[in-house]
Amino acid sequence: MPKTPADPLPVVAAFDVDGTLTTRDCVTPFLLRATGVRLALALARHPLPVLRALARRDRDALKAVACTAFAGMAGSSLDELGARFAQDVEARHLRPDTRARLRRHRELGHTVILASASLDPYLEPLGASLGVDAIVCTRLERAPDGRFTGRLVGPNCRAAEKTRRVEEWLAANGLADAELWAYGASPSDRELLARADRPIWVGREPLEPFV
Template identity: 35%
Template sequence: MTPMAAPARAAAPRRVALFDLDLTLIPYDSGMAFLRFLVDRGVLEADVTERYLDACHRYVRGELPVARLHAIAMAPLARFAATERDALGAAFHAQIAATIPQAARALVAAHRERGDLCALVTATNDFVATPFAREFGLDQLLSSRAEVRDGRYTGGVEGELCHGAAKVARVERWLAENGLAWAGLAHSVFYSDSASDLPLLERVAEAVVVRPDPRLRAEAEKRGWRIVEVLADER
């Protein structure tokens, strides 16, 4: 009699950890950091950061659409040819490395060491967000995409911003690309500071709010979500 083959062992359900970037893993706005970097290098006018900050305030007051805010942050990319753009990207990466809190690095590393499938999920455009993803050792970046035509950035957005409900759709496409779905996950967690991320916070099994804005703090308290004031407490 031919011995029966041992049944294939089913893969263990995956755990997924998702991280917002601005004011969550880093204590500042990455778009502003990039604009300041360009101003300091003398390739942008000095008042660009003031205009962007004013746009941020108008967005918070509900006076400016989020797409317009991100368009302001991405517009400078259209000024640079590919070689200059790549050199600026490398220099920006070198500059931001020292600004990333060790506690944030440790949090991401702890999830990776547990075997969680990790991704940075941010509305920041991919040009600016990529250096941060690399610093955290994350090869999964779900972000807004800066539009490219004929090898040059246009200063616009390709497709939909990775923001609000669109973050949920983006994560679901990414899960499907990895042969996964919410229902089959062993666990899912998302770290964020902003009420704009409520759709994704509501979708994961565990919502963790980090130094939340007032609206998100109120929602977290109402729903019993964990509130983290000091990222170093998370492991």
């Protein structure tokens, strides 16, 4: 049945993760825990791209090089490590205020998604534990045998790319006209906050609960 003008729009709440839902960055700690010395070797094998990325402050290029450290790793072992990492993040590094906001959106029947440059091996289990409806994030490419190739699936999911992917997800799920709430805490969230009907900047001060 088509909606009448009196019908409320569906609500989608999109949460950034690093610094918004969590108290710290997650990508670098996961890289270090998952790859160890492989990360140093990966950076050493690509000195010019690393130097260029550092000189230009190009986080996307630096991340692409760093993720080559995952090349050849078995999917099952990295998924297991990601699940343990997600448990640690949920137990020790979630902000109480934004977690409460996420929980309240779910109680109100809103669609909740994570929209993040964080990596899927730990973001998928974290999202499942938090009960979100979907995850829009940076994904590691897997070969047909399940091993990681060391490449990303598409660009890093931040800034304009994050907004593009969220809009793509909304359209694919019949939610292009939904009222979009967006939570973000860094300059790379500004595009999504500008797109949102209800942008919420997450700063140092705790967010007020809402009913």
